[in-house]
């Protein structure tokens with residue numbers, strides 16, 4: 001790692017990461033040319049880089065993959081969690097090689113370029129991850145220039161000027177239009193089922209930046225899913241006559257999104273509408289009953305996070321992607337903790353004891369990750385009228 005005060009670009013360097021504290025890491029650029037500023041986080045999943053890059057909850061973030069070989073199975077049209085990538089870019093250890101997989105349609109570096117996303121390879125991602133673990137997720141800029149003509153002081157100024165994710169509502173920038181969701185479970189050779197869930201029960205999903213596999217899992221569990229944008233009002237939701245309301249995952253600071261989402265959720269709770277929330281949806285449900293959320297030191301991102309289910313002590317291996325958490329001590333008496341992280345004891349689930357409402361911090365839809373927690377979709381959809 002070099003210092004921003006002595007910004008000599010090594011010969012052959014076509015990519016660079018500049019952290020707001022002045023740390024400079026050179027590598028090889030791939031994908032789009034240009035630069036992007038955001039929070040630098042790390043993800044420990046071994047598979048699923050295309051799903052991770054397209055997860056809207058990564059808006060405003062640059063993902064460091066701890067798994068060294070990224071891009072080696074290429075990309076395809078199925079393994080996407082949204083129409084376009086939302087992570088700003090990625091940092092990887094090994095150079096991206098020729099894809100070798102029967103499902104490959106487009107090499108990862110070409111896909112990144114076509115999607116306007118920047119990558120850097122040849123970075124010591126173990127050192128970077130240790131740094132994030134010790135000092136917290138930093139703000140930074142990644143840049144790719146085939147000529148290696150980097151203006152390091154200008155990139156540093158950009159990293160320093162970025163205000164950080166705290167206080168940022170990003171759900172408004174990634175939410176989708178109102179629509180009837182089509183598409184169920186994926187099977188090899190057949191792709192996604194065309195099913196729409198057959199009409200009953202009817203779930204209205206609030207899209208704060210939803211991963212598509214959540215909607216597919218709701219369909220698989222038997223629901224028909226209508227999607228509404230993040231700022232949908234209580235009346236707009238109720239006009240669709242929901243049997244239950246789903247609160248999606250999404251990027252940014254839950255407290256900022258809560259400014260418009262919490263009053264709506266509070267009204268849904270008052271009306272005793274069944275609610276299920278995932279990740280940002282979990283945090284918003286906690287805020288709606290009077291709890292608080294806090295920014296985590298480094299966040300949880302990976303496909304192997306153990307979570308304890310408090311009702312019976314069972315351990316679920318889960319997919320995670322969050323940088324904020326529900327402050328367990330802030331929860332009111334009617335919000336009972338149902339799951340905790342076995343990594344750090346943080347809250348991973350709540351249920352509202354006097355309502356039909358529950359939520360989890362982790363991702364039962366996997367994509368990527370284990371499917372231990374699919375039962376939550378069955379619990380929600382199975383419990384609707």
Ligand SMILES: NC(=O)CC[C@H](N)C(=O)O
Nearest residue numbers: 057249250279280323324
């Ligand atoms: N995946 C998510 O929904 C993330 C929620 C929130 N943006 C966080 O980082 O904690």
